[in-house]
Amino acid sequence: xxxxxxxxxxxxxxxxxxxxxxxxxxxxxxxxTSQFAWLRPSAAPRDWLVGRLPSRTxxxxxxxxxxxxxxxxxxxxxxxxxxxGRIRGYLNATPLSGPETLAxxxxxxxxxxxxxxxxxxxxxxFASGLRFQSGTGSCVVDRYATITSHYRExxxxxxxxxxxxxxxxxxxxxxxxxxxxxxxxxxASFSVA
Numbered sequence: 162x163x164x165x166x167x168x169x170x171x172x173x174x175x176x177x178x179x180x181x182x183x184x185x186x187x188x189x190x191x192x193x194t195s196q197f198a199w200l201r202p203s204a205a206p207r208d209w210l211v212g213r214l215p216s217r218t219x220x221x222x223x224x225x226x227x228x229x230x231x232x233x234x235x236x237x238x239x240x241x242x243x244x245x246g247r248i249r250g251y252l253n254a255t256p257l258s259g260p261e262t263l264a265x266x267x268x269x270x271x272x273x274x275x276x277x278x279x280x281x282x283x284x285x286x287f288a289s290g291l292r293f294q295s296g297t298g299s300c301v302v303d304r305y306a307t308i309t310s311h312y313r314e315x316x317x318x319x320x321x322x323x324x325x326x327x328x329x330x331x332x333x334x335x336x337x338x339x340x341x342x343x344x345x346x347x348x349a350s351f352s353v354a
Contacts, residue, residue, distance in 0.1 A: 196286035205350035218324035321353035
């Protein structure tokens with residue numbers, strides 16, 4: 162029978178302590194994860210335009226030079242269009258429409274993208290308990306391929322006092338570095354009733 166020495170006990174205690182701290186750090190303070198450190202609720206720049214859901218339960222700001230586009234009924238979308246009308250950057254607000262919740266968002270969003278026909282869907286990061294201007298949310302950063310292009314996105318579900326809404330900010334990988342500040346600012350200024 163092995164006997165625990167003081168040095169082994171100290172090592173075991175140090176490892177256990179590190180695991181506890183790591184576990185607490187990743188779940189108790191998810192907003193501090195590197196992928197979401199930028200998410201600080203703030204107003205949109207004054208020169209941005211504001212779109213609203215037809216239900217008036219959410220507002221989504223978008224930069225000048227982007228265009229409001231028609232997508233699914235009940236939603237609001239804006240896009241930065243490239244040559245031949247190709248979407249280079251995309252913002253969307255959609256009311257809660259199915260079984261998505263703050264608790265299941267990390268798996269729901271990836272599964273939803275696959276159900277929509279996207280391929281090579283990869284979740285890069287996830288955090289819950291994130292603070293927004295008018296509520297709390299869970300967010301995913303993922304990437305995927307459509308039939309015509311590849312995209313990287315920030316997709317969040319945000320619960321306010323009266324409504325729960327999804328906000329998506331996406332761009333093609335070669336535009337991500339340039340557009341990420343605008344996409345993140347749009348998400349950080351997103352407001353739900």
